[in-house]
Amino acid sequence: MATTEEIRSQLAELVNDVAGVPVDEVQLDKSFVEDLDVDSLAMVEIIVGCEEKFGVTIPDEESKNLKTVGDAVAYIEAHS
Amino acid sequence: MTEIVITGIGATTPLGGDLASTWAGMLAGKSGVSRITEEWAEELPVKIAASVAVDPSEVIERVKARRLDRSTQLALIAAQEAWTDAGFDWDAEEQDGVDSQRLIVSLASGIGGLHSLLNNWDVQRDKGYRRVSPFTIPMLMANAPAANVGLQVHAKAGVHTPVSACASSNEAIALALDQLRLGRAEMAVVGGTEATIHPLPLAAFGQMQALSRRNDEPERASRPWDVDRDGFVMGEGSAILIIETLEHAKARGAKIYGTLAGAGITADSHDIVQPDPSGEGQFGAMKKAIADSGLQASDIKHVNAHGTSTPQGDVTEAGSIRYGLGKAVDGCVVTSTKSMTGHLLGGAGALETVASVLALRDRMVPPTINLENQEPDLGIDIAANVARPLPSGDLAAVNNSFGFGGANVAVVVTNANITE
8 A cells, every 4th residue: 555655745746747836745644626726627637647556536516625735645545 | 082001011831930930940941741650540531731840839938838729829939029010019018109098919720629629529528528627718719819919019999809710810910911901909919829739630621622632742742833733731820910100100111022012802602612713803813902902913023922822723723823914924933822821721821921021021032842743834934943033113023822612802002111
């Protein structure tokens, strides 16, 4: 089982790949939209990227609740 | 009538990643055609194409590029060069000499975001709908190149994408000319782009018997008017021009390449792919363009032909040029730069308008290469194999573009406003 930091770090690489955000800015307390300037279409790519990378399923109604990096990491920890 | 001038040019083509290298390659008679190195070409009857000399991935930043179809990436590269060449800042929100409310973009692609469409279908078929990129639609839509350039230069008077297959970018130029003459804008970013070197269009054009199969000699495959021509070579790339009213150009002290003097449009109404062999639509477009320019046929010293290197098309066009110019055909140097660049489809008209403008500026017509045994009795004077000088004095040129669907668009440019 991956640690929280391992998940955050892999998620950071994904966010960097999709939206060009520097990996060290992708910290647990950061909001995707407000802090990291990730737009709604890029967010869709990040969600699908998470499914692929971490082997989880994130239904559309759940993805709306993943507002911060920490929300996403917690969801992945709980469901992988 | 309001005079419209050309004040900026950019290009990324099979001959070079910018205008200077493209033009130097054309004058030198260089071929941009090569063997396709990807494995998928092995099973196809056509294994050659004219890929861009500089891949857009070397120019456009990766994160930005993954949201843009290859055709849009090429258009942005050429548009940045043209915009900068016209004296503007590509990244500025606002700047002197640019009134966003009076700026349009008219930029065409013949086929659109083909790579984005097909690659995402591959993903959906193989991995399911969840993996389809949410950017697919804004990447594949035909107006994506125009819209992205419009976003960058903050064009607010209209962003246009006329589609007429291989006549598309000449039609885009004609449309912008009209908009400026009507006073709906004072400046325009015009041109075309295409990126369709992919197994499907190569198979599909191949099935039409439209493409050259000279796979073992790619550099000799595009040979307009040569008796051994066997079809066109697919090319990719983009060419963009900045045009504006003479008044606007003078007010901001712009460098002027020449005038965009006129345009003529006709439709064959003959067949969905074959040109009308009588040439009526083709020479009709030329005559309309010359009349629209306020010129006489005798003023036309150069024609950049559509000249794709297809067996029938080249002969039909030679006849059309003779009818279009009448007796004046004797004083006119004809060329097909597709012999070097391949056929950029929706980007062809813009690239060849650029070549026409520079031929008049430098008084040098780029050659039609690979013209070893010219088709007999064409009745046109072709700049065979080596560049041909043009005379001193005022010069005008016609650029022809013809598209599937029977679209014919001729554009006239002159060097009349160049101060020497």
